[in-house]
Amino acid sequence: MGLQHLAVIMDGNGRWAKKHHLPRLAGHRAGAESLDRTMHWCKEAGISYLTVYAFSTENWKRSKGEVAGLMKLLSHFIKAKEKELIKNGIAFRVIGRREDLSPKLQKEIAALEEKTKGGDFTLVVALSYGGRDEIVRAAAKLAAKGLLGSNRVGLGSDRVDEEAFASCLDTAGIPDPDLIIRTSGELRLSNFLLWQAAYAEFYFTDVLWPDFDKAEFDKAIASFSKRERRMGGRL
Ligand code: FPP
Secondary structure, eight states, rough: OOOOOOEOOOOOOHHHHHHHOHHHHHHHHHHHHHHHHHHHHHTTTOOOOOEEEEGGGGGGGSSSSHHHHHHHHHHHHHHHHHHHHTTTTEEEESSSSSSGOOOHHHHHHHHHHHHHHOEEEEEEEEEEOHHHHHHHHHHHHHHTTTTTGGSSSSTTTSSOOOHHHHHHHHTTSSSSOOOOEEEEEEEOOOTTSSTTGGGEEEEESSSGGGGGGHHHHHHHHHHHHHHHTTSOOOO
């Protein structure tokens, strides 16, 4: 089975910075460069979607300086990458509570999404994202459409099924991730793509995100290819 969608929890920027006696933001900057490289490896490998966890709903609790620095980095990434994304047919898309972001950043995101629409490779950036939050918002959307009444629950033909529910998630139209990589030795999902991860394979590595290189990328892909994916069924 092919690898269509790779998702990455880009962990370890802070530890990388500490190791190099640099401020935490230097770690995030190095992390953004690592993301840039990974995106190109994905394209070359024929992967169609790369989703990265750039900022969680929990990350707002970090110091004001770190939050501001990360937001600035995102804004910079959007401006600096526009031409390259368009030239390479890369669509940019954000999932998460985008209304939590500054109006300026929201505008920049919407503009880049519009300009890169229709690319044959999609970079999905999770921003102010939490899996539970996304699921609750999807339920609220269905309720607002009047689709969550008691008449819709159960086995009737007009019941809300998984497909209808998934179409209200931020990831509507994006296939589920086949493989989720988490760097820097943590073995948790940390509220990332909870619904979408139902059948995903996982690859964990001790390598810190800024040090994630082509050899490690190849190792992750090779380990995915070797696994037998039964999706709960029989082969
Ligand atoms: C986790 O490392 C990483 C983050 C919270 C931020 C990830 C952001 C980037 C890689 C760059 C920005 C992204 C884009 C799209 C430009 P950590 O800080 O938790 O590391 P630690 O656990 O070692 O402290």
